[in-house]
Amino acid sequence: MPSKQKSPRSEARRPVWAEVSLGALAHNLAAIRNYVNPPGEKRKAPRKILSIVKGNGYGHGGPQVAKALERAGSDWFGVTCTDEGIAVREAGARKPILVLTGFVAGEEARLLKHDLTAVVHRCDQLPLLERAARRGRGHASFHLKIDTGMNRLGIAPSDVDCFAQQLGKCKHLRLTGIFSHFASSGVFTDTAAGKQTREQEERFYAALDRLRALGIDPGLVHLANSAAIVSRPETWADMVRPGAILYGYHPGYDPAEKREEAEKLLPLEPVMSLHTKIIHLRRVPAGAGVGYDATFVPKRPSLIGVLAAGYGDGIHRSLGNRGSVLVRGKCAPIVGIVSMDVTMIDVTDIEGVEVGDVATIYGTDNCGQVILANRVARSIGTVTSDLLCAVSQRVERIYVR
Numbered sequence: 001m002p003s004k005q006k007s008p009r010s011e012a013r014r015p016v017w018a019e020v021s022l023g024a025l026a027h028n029l030a031a032i033r034n035y036v037n038p039p040g041e042k043r044k045a046p047r048k049i050l051s052i053v054k055g056n057g058y059g060h061g062g063p064q065v066a067k068a069l070e071r072a073g074s075d076w077f078g079v080t081c082t083d084e085g086i087a088v089r090e091a092g093a094r095k096p097i098l099v100l101t102g103f104v105a106g107e108e109a110r111l112l113k114h115d116l117t118a119v120v121h122r123c124d125q126l127p128l129l130e131r132a133a134r135r136g137r138g139h140a141s142f143h144l145k146i147d148t149g150m151n152r153l154g155i156a157p158s159d160v161d162c163f164a165q166q167l168g169k170c171k172h173l174r175l176t177g178i179f180s181h182f183a184s185s186g187v188f189t190d191t192a193a194g195k196q197t198r199e200q201e202e203r204f205y206a207a208l209d210r211l212r213a214l215g216i217d218p219g220l221v222h223l224a225n226s227a228a229i230v231s232r233p234e235t236w237a238d239m240v241r242p243g244a245i246l247y248g249y250h251p252g253y254d255p256a257e258k259r260e261e262a263e264k265l266l267p268l269e270p271v272m273s274l275h276t277k278i279i280h281l282r283r284v285p286a287g288a289g290v291g292y293d294a295t296f297v298p299k300r301p302s303l304i305g306v307l308a309a310g311y312g313d314g315i316h317r318s319l320g321n322r323g324s325v326l327v328r329g330k331c332a333p334i335v336g337i338v339s340m341d342v343t344m345i346d347v348t349d350i351e352g353v354e355v356g357d358v359a360t361i362y363g364t365d366n367c368g369q370v371i372l373a374n375r376v377a378r379s380i381g382t383v384t385s386d387l388l389c390a391v392s393q394r395v396e397r398i399y400v401r
Contacts, residue, residue, distance in 0.1 A: 015277035016309040017396045019363070020060050024248060024269035026072040032242050033073070035266050036229060048239040050076035050098060050222065051246055054084060058247050059314070059388040060272055061397045063091030068399070069246075070095055078241060082107045085116040098143060098177075101153060108132030112140055117176070121145040121153040126166045126173065133172035143177035143219070146207050148200040150183040157207040164214040176219035177239075178211070180204045185235070186227035186253045194254075197228070201235065227251045230262040247271045249374045249384040270372065273363025274391060276309035278327070278355055281347070290344055291336025296321055298346070304335065305347040307359050312340040314391035315361055318380040326360040327353060329367030362387065 029049065037046045051074040052058075057065040066077050066088045077097045079085045085097045102119045103111055109132050111118050118129055120142050133140035144163065147154030155163055167173065182200055184193040204223065211218055222239040224232065229240045230250065244251050248270035253259045282304045290296045290304055305327070311317040320338045324331040325345055332345040347353045358366060362373040374384040 013396065014308055015275075015279070016313050016394075017275055017398055018060070018314075018391055019273045019275065020065070020397050020399050021269070021271050021273075021401075022065075022068045022399055023401050024271045025060075025065060025068055025246070028246050028248060028268050028271070029069055029072045029074060029242075031266060031268065032229065032240070032245060036224075036233075036236050036240050047236055048075035048220065049073075050078050050239050050241045052078040052241055052243040053088060054078060054080040054100065055385070055389045056084075056393075058244065058385055059391040060247060061399075063087050063093075064397065064399060066093045067091055076239065082110055082114075082116065086110065086114045089114045089116065102145075103129075108140075109136070112136050112138070118142040119145050119153075121147075121155060123155060123159060123163050123166050126163075126170050130170035130173050139172050139174055141174045141176040143179060144175060146178065146180045146204055148180040148203040148207075149196060150181055150200075152181070154180060157203050157210075160207050160210045161214070164211065164216055167216065175216060177222065178208060178218040178220075179222045179241075182223065182225055182228055182235070185225055185232060186251050186258070188231070188258055189254055197232065197235070227253065227262075230266050231258065244385055244388075247388060249372075249388075252378075252383060270363055270370075272373075272388065272391070273365075274314060274361040274395070275363075275365075276307045276313070276343075276359050276361065278305040278345075278347070278353070278357045278359060279308045279342075280306040281353070281355055282306065289336075291320075292339065293337060295337055296335040296344070298335075300348070302346055303348045303353070305332065305345045305353065305357075305359070307343040307345060308341075309361070309395075310339045310341045310343050311390075312392060313395050314387070315343050316376075316380060316382070316387055316390060318382070319376070322380060323376060324371075326365040326367075326369050326371055327357055329365060329369045332359065 051069045053062040053066045056062045070093050078100050085099050098117045102121050129140050145154035182197050184196040187193040220239050221237040224235040224240040226243050226245040228235045248268045250262045284302050284304050286300050315338050317338045319334050323334045332347050335346045336344045364370050373387050377384045377387050
């Protein structure tokens with residue numbers, strides 16, 4: 001069994017890297033596209049895919065994965081803010097980019113300069129965007145967000161008439177889409193949360209009908225996030241917005257067995273593998289504390305490996321004394337408190353372990369064994385995107401086919 005795994009880099013560096021499989025990414029996009037465009041369905045045009053690349057592409061590298069997704073056929077991209085959108089555009093993406101949380105006053109000119117599509121979630125944003133479009137002697141496209149019950153961003157359904165009145169004054173603006181965001185699309189229990197998605201749909205379509213009655217063409221209609229894409233086909237509309245599923249992981253469901261059903265309906269491939277190396281081995285006698293506050297005290301003489309990565313790189317601090325990594329195809333428990341720059345693991349039972357051996361934190365190791373990020377997330381009471389987005393900027397991303 002090989003003890004070493006070389007990272008595909010041309011120069012020596014601190015050994016922490018994330019391997020991003022562009023092949024898996026393209027596979028997931030194709031699987032989602034096929035799933036929401038079932039054969040035999042009669043539509044004038046196939047449903048579009050708006051790939052969510054916010055949060056630095058869920059930690060995978062937003063501009064880089066956007067370029068790969070565009071080559072694979074993504075129709076739109078979704079980012080959080082203007083700066084994220086500019087980074088994706090400057091990386092070479094040509095498809096439309098939707099700035100999901102809107103813009104702050106003063107950003108309008110930058111939005112238009114980089115051909116980003118704004119989201120309007122307050123009526124008082126319309127004059128700001130109109131003024132910028134008029135000064136630029138052109139038109140600005142935007143999508144309208146309706147708050148249907150998440151109580152976060154979006155105009156209230158009761159404000160649709162006010163919105164229509166304001167839009168009528170804005171001759172340089174074009175509404176090209178309307179959407180909302182589900183709060184509980186993965187909940188299927190007989191509870192208030194379980195009923196919420198249907199209630200949100202009803203509010204959304206009532207607002208949509210009112211807009212149309214006022215003579216306003218809404219453009220693209222989109223609602224479905226990751227859980228809704230897989231499990232609520234009635235929400236697919238004109239375009240869907242995959243997030244976590246694009247990167248190979250289904251979101252949480254209630255009841256939990258719905259996740260297994262989702263995984264069978266839409267098989268995915270995890271895109272990222274996070275690796276580091278053992279940089280030191282230390283023999284620790286029984287009874288001697290390891291790490292900050294001595295939270296791990298071995299009951300037997302132990303061999304402790306020190307990894308060249310900590311919570312400053314993306315190893316969640318909650319994994320201390322709870323999680324494990326893969327070394328030589330076997331699980332090695334994380335012991336002690338996870339530090340910012342290093343993590344300790346117990347390798348006492350791993351035969352032949354050496355300094356320089358690779359430790360896989362999430363993903364697939366060189367022996368073909370896998371640690372799934374969603375299972376790690378569930379074990380510490382968080383969500384998969386929390387772990388993926390925690391992979392920091394100082395971790396090199398290596399893109400492979």
